[in-house]
Amino acid sequence: MAEFEFYAVRPEDSPREMQEVxxxxxxxxxxxxxxxxxxxxxxxxxxxxxxxxxxxNVIKCVAIAQDFSGESLSLxxxxxxxxxxxQRGRFHxxxxxxxxxxxxxxxxxxxxxxxxxxxxVLMENSPIALQAYCESLRLRREAGRRIGSVVLNANxxxxxxxxxxxxxxxxxxxxHVFVVKEDASEFSYADRFALVxxxxxxxxxxxxxxxxxxxxxxATFPSYFLKERKVVDHGWAGIDLLLFREYIxxxxxxxxxxxxxxPLDVVTNMYNTDMKYWLHDAPSGAAAIAVVEVxxxxxxxxxxxxxxxxxxxxxxxxxxxxxxxxxITLRFLEKKYAGARPVGAGVS
Amino acid sequence: MTxxxxxxxxxxESSDLLVKVAPGNEGKLDIVIHSxxxxxxxxQIRRVVTETLAKLGIxxxxxxxxxxxxxxxxxxxxVQAAVLRGSGPDDLxxxxx
Numbered sequence: 446m447a448e449f450e451f452y453a454v455r456p457e458d459s460p461r462e463m464q465e466v467x468x469x470x471x472x473x474x475x476x477x478x479x480x481x482x483x484x485x486x487x488x489x490x491x492x493x494x495x496x497x498x499x500x501x502n503v504i505k506c507v508a509i510a511q512d513f514s515g516e517s518l519s520l521x522x523x524x525x526x527x528x529x530x531x532q533r534g535r536f537h538x539x540x541x542x543x544x545x546x547x548x549x550x551x552x553x554x555x556x557x558x559x560x561x562x563x564x565x566v567l568m569e570n571s572p573i574a575l576q577a578y579c580e581s582l583r584l585r586r587e588a589g590r591r592i593g594s595v596v597l598n599a600n601x602x603x604x605x606x607x608x609x610x611x612x613x614x615x616x617x618x619x620x621h622v623f624v625v626k627e628d629a630s631e632f633s634y635a636d637r638f639a640l641v642x643x644x645x646x647x648x649x650x651x652x653x654x655x656x657x658x659x660x661x662x663x664a665t666f667p668s669y670f671l672k673e674r675k676v677v678d679h680g681w682a683g684i685d686l687l688l689f690r691e692y693i694x695x696x697x698x699x700x701x702x703x704x705x706x707x708p709l710d711v712v713t714n715m716y717n718t719d720m721k722y723w724l725h726d727a728p729s730g731a732a733a734i735a736v737v738e739v740x741x742x743x744x745x746x747x748x749x750x751x752x753x754x755x756x757x758x759x760x761x762x763x764x765x766x767x768x769x770x771x772x773i774t775l776r777f778l779e780k781k782y783a784g785a786r787p788v789g790a791g792v793s
Numbered sequence: 794m795t796x797x798x799x800x801x802x803x804x805x806e807s808s809d810l811l812v813k814v815a816p817g818n819e820g821k822l823d824i825v826i827h828s829x830x831x832x833x834x835x836x837q838i839r840r841v842v843t844e845t846l847a848k849l850g851i852x853x854x855x856x857x858x859x860x861x862x863x864x865x866x867x868x869x870x871x872v873q874a875a876v877l878r879g880s881g882p883d884d885l886x887x888x889x890x
Contacts, residue, residue: 520804520861573825
């Protein structure tokens, strides 16, 4: 019987082994993902025969050499990766795989959530977690014929976000606002959530929801948080959007999703296009959700965006920021950056 | 004993099982069992899991079992290990086990 050796390696520690990983993945029509923090490798003698990567709580880049593809090696690889994740404090796991490996990976205790046909399937290591999340959403259902939704990163909350929420709420019987939970942005989730929650007071008939692993997270939409690097994983946006359409929207009875037009940011603009396809046009067992694009508010001809605010903030130009953000955000920025940066004249 | 944090024990290999535990809410104890032999031994596996949890005094939490055809003593050991890892060792009473 062949002796298998399993061990973990961080990509930056061993470029030579990463070349082997590249080759193994390429043999299985996969690419290495630069966000993987650590790989589990398996060797039979000298030869690399299996690998699997971990990007925080997401397993990806799983491959087994063709001549070793049997269930028992797969299950050992799965055990090793799950054990490694648990050592790193990660228990709630997601997994990306090519759809043809779906059944093999069911053996790892992962359950399919959504699939972009022919491209990728997202799985989760719990048969009940998403269901439990949807049940918690169901408790916050509101009656009405037109139930809107908005998903905001609000990094930070601007007058543009405020306008979008106000516009959407006015058109709907109820509006559900979600704040992206992933702490991968300039401003922390706690700060972003507080700004949205306070920023929308005074707008009637809406609920501000905590974000979750299932809405624009590292798990559902890995490339979203890389957009500064202009990486676009076109088809993959389908994962995030199908989760929304098939699980989240039905739980809350959502019929419409509102989004700002995106004249500035290529990735987000692509996401808007994808949104219309996956939420509305794509074949799915779930009802179609209408996507409403709301023209972005402009100041002096420039559309308001959170990234513009961040650019100004880097320059310490609070006077200019004042035109782009509501009072609540301005006060937050002044407080956060008090002393460190020049504050606009006349602001006490 | 109370499950206060997430934990796992076991492997996915043949004749073993992987047990995942997580803290619960509102006094609910959710036990989910998946097994390749669920048709033949599903009831038996559930009985062993339930009894082991009861002996440990667990009445709240989520317990997910991925069984690969393990025998009773393996099931008992893996469930105990996962619960102990997930509850902190402070109030461990070996007599109960």
